[in-house]
Amino acid sequence: MARRPAPPDASRRATIRDVASAAGVSIATVSRVLGGTYPSAPVTRSKVMRAVRDLGYVANSHARALAGISTKNVAIILNSVVSPFYAYVAQAVETQAAQEGRLVLISTTGGDLRRELGAVKLMQEEHADAVILVGNVVDSDEYRKRMAEYAHALASAGSQLVLCGRPSLGPDVPAIVVEYDNAGGARAATGHLLSAGHRRILYLGHKPGYTTSEGRLSGYRDALDGYGVPFDAGLRVDGATLERAEGHRLMRERLRAGEPDFTAVFAANDQIAAGARQALLERGLRIPEDISLMGYDDLPPAVDIGLTTVHLPHDELGRTAVRLALRRDRDAVDDHVVLGTHVVVRDSVRPVTA
Amino acid sequence: MARRPAPPDASRRATIRDVASAAGVSIATVSRVLGGTYPSAPVTRSKVMRAVRDLGYVANSHARALAGISTKNVAIILNSVVSPFYAYVAQAVETQAAQEGRLVLISTTGGDLRRELGAVKLMQEEHADAVILVGNVVDSDEYRKRMAEYAHALASAGSQLVLCGRPSLGPDVPAIVVEYDNAGGARAATGHLLSAGHRRILYLGHKPGYTTSEGRLSGYRDALDGYGVPFDAGLRVDGATLERAEGHRLMRERLRAGEPDFTAVFAANDQIAAGARQALLERGLRIPEDISLMGYDDLPPAVDIGLTTVHLPHDELGRTAVRLALRRDRDAVDDHVVLGTHVVVRDSVRPVTA
């Protein structure tokens, strides 16, 4: 490697050494002035600052990280950025991270476990202070095993795994969990429908195996039980994705069979609800006059279509995740928090007028 | 600094040195095996791999970056992640970056210039291969000056500034520009309204000084000119944000004055349109029977509310930005591309039935 000599070549990043020689001091002094780590003479200080400005010096964060300072960034790994739920959590994470002087590294997985594992490893290479995993996984054995390994690896590297909106991996895995009450929200939502007299409630868009979906479904069943209404497997419609288009497809298909055999639909999330709504409308069915509609998430589409839905604490989810991950006293007990959810009433549900 | 001796302490990241000694080879060999930089004996190779697995070794990307390898990440700086336009572009950037083996560093600014400049500097410290700035700035002198400086600094550090959805800084500034035809889209949209017979078209939600807003407004005026319709300043309504709530507020206020003095509204974007729509509906006005409504962006709310709008090439915007930034031959000429836009017809516009 041809060591280049002194001349501070214009087309090269200025280094601390360049600054030092321009200011006529040692690199240590420059480091101290810049870091504010230590008192320094005003004269020295201003000489250094001038050199910094003249040279357009910008510190090299890699060198800094290597020299022992912890990294300045947290990582977030999620399915997709355009999906409103993830977008809101991501925004909250970014905001909180910025407030704590951190940058965020982001990676999306499209819901694929292998990509998720790959992303965690990448983030580990980057020495992120915290790695935040958001939402919705299939709860497989491989997932649990591999993730537990990563949690340990991260922990012993001084980093911290955070599971956000997904269940714990067990008590012996060093991961912080920040989730929300999926089942509770679904129970409340279903209860809302039931108390309005609905008995035939279509559960639309269940995604089997996925943690959030399973939680919601079980809340739905709980509520049914509570009202002594038997669960009818024919009223559960599974879907492949949780997107708007899928809700539309699913409902259209269901409607093709003939007159609706339900008076209300509880959608797996707001997007599914929006799609279902469109299919219902296209079929000439009115909401809520003919069919009541309940969503889950309380995200943008909900307001536009006046959807009664379950509110999720997106913001708190994201903020809490980074706050807990970055707090100094790791031994604190609250490494598992469950945030509440509640029904937001708009105009898509009406009592049955049988 | 107390140099720790040999014992590969369990609670410490394994380093290349640990791997080397575990495998009984030199660190150079490990580096070569892992990097695939150089041929190596199969035996050595497998010994190394075993050690890597046993120790759970994960390379340190900072050390790697420091040792000369270029970073593996690109930076994106935007107003907000929840705003659909940004979310879609961000998603495209992430996807393309991942395809090119890069991670993305993200930072949001809330539309504040100082925060934006700060973010660029941070990204520069991180040695991002490319720094992508997305959308919507106030085009001030300070902005141009500072950004031009950064562009030069980044360029000389082997990085690349990309302006995505915002205008060029001038020919002598080393930045790639990937924009879309704001004015053209507005011209087409307004033309669509005009050819349906509308003459009193309310332009709602203009954000003075902001580049995209100005572009759209000028397209609106161009179209008016083309039809020989004089521009009526009373039909231009300025807003403070580009959000749904603002559209709602603005329209409600406008309507408070009395009967609408317009037959169509052209909203600065889909969110404003969604808010305006709600206000119109609340007032008992039907869309499109009473009032025609045109949006801009073609993002999620648009489909839900059947909005006729201008489609933006979000995906191409993001992908092109990283592709151009990362391509090898920097000397190629196409460092300024303008992507097309077009009107998407749904159900919110109808001919005037005077």
Place this chain on the structure above:
DNA sequence: GTGAAAGCGCTAACAG
């Protein structure tokens, strides 16, 4: 094919 050694740019003892 493999090892030794010289840095990449920076921080933090350790001595003045």
Place this chain on the structure above:
DNA sequence: CTGTTAGCGCTTTCAC
């Protein structure tokens, strides 16, 4: 208060 120096973990000549 400031300079000297020893690394952080890795890649890459240069020899063997």
